Amino acid sequence: MNKQLLDHFYDREIECPICKMKFTTKKVRTSAIRVIKRDEDFCPYYKSENPLFYNVFVCPNCGYAALESTFSKINELEKEKIVKFITSRWKQRSYGKERNLEEAIQVYKLALICYQVSKSKYINIGKVCLRLAWFYRYMNDEREKEFLKFTIDAFQNAYTKERLDKEEYNEVVILYLLGELNRRVGNYKEAIKWFDKALSNPDIKKKRHIEIRAREQWRLAREEYNNKKNLQIERSNENDFSKH
Ligand SMILES: [Zn+2]
The missing domain is CATH 1.20.58 (Methane Monooxygenase Hydroxylase; Chain G, domain 1)
Incomplete structure (x- = not known):
């Protein structure tokens, strides 16, 4: 690995809110982020590193995965669900290094499963599905459409059932x-x-x-x-x- 590429990343130390283990996860330095263009649904294209790949944190110990923005905001009931349905089946593995597109898809799917089992807000489920659709678009893969449809369902539910005024979207x-x-x-x-x-x-x-x-x-x-x-x-x- 050359130095220039290493400089694009830094390590963030995170504490898992469920098992309390401390682990590190990569983030892209703001100075290394160059957006070339965006599609009309905001899908961004980057010149080098894609910071979206690193917006999901995954605890290597218990398997809890979520978007950075919600990772520490988990209540007791949601924790119980994660331990029961995710940790019990989790084989220890780390996503703390640089991630390629395939690994980014894996971590977003882990976050999606965690949101689903813990009955998280539709807005979070929609955001993860939209990013998965974008990742499949990068690959010209027809699964993009499938994830766009999941996003539509989730956002429709978010619009009718949830308060959105404090959300990014x-x-x-x-x-x-x-x-x-x-x-x-x-x-x-x-x-x-x-x-x-x-x-x-x-x-x-x-x-x-x-x-x-x-x-x-x-x-x-x-x-x-x-x-x-x-x-x-x-x-x-x-x-x-x-x-x-
Ligand atoms: Zn954990």
Whole structure:
């Protein structure tokens, strides 16, 4: 390993809130993060290191895994569930070194399982699923669509059942993402409905960049919806013709 690459990372010491073991996990230095571009669902592309790969912490001892933002915020009931369903099956292994894409997918799937067994908030489940969809997009893997659909389900539940005002993705962002993710999986009618909700939400005025994107993507979804409808009309005309 050359020095330059080593300099991109530093070690964070973490204490597991469940088994109390101390372990280290890699983080990417801010100075090493270069975003080249972002897709309309915010999927980022990086010139070198991808900091997203390191946003899940995994305890090597008990198998507890979660997003950095929620790792230490776990209550007694959730702890019990992790010990019962995760630790009992966990074989000790560490994800504390540099991670490649495949390992990033593994740690996000571990976090997803932990969130599911501990019945965590839908917003956390949605965020993990969205990142998994992005990781599969990096690979041109069709499992991307599957995880986009899981994200839609989770965000829809988060929107109807949870308070989002203190979250990184607040209500307007979730409404916008529900539009964009539905568009990406080809549910154009749903996409238009969610973009409409985003645009009629009064808070969108405070998020000018989201408002602009929502208008552009709404137009795109409309276009795609009309194209799909025209195609269906053409097909049904062809079918009518073939009957004669
Ligand atoms: Zn632990």
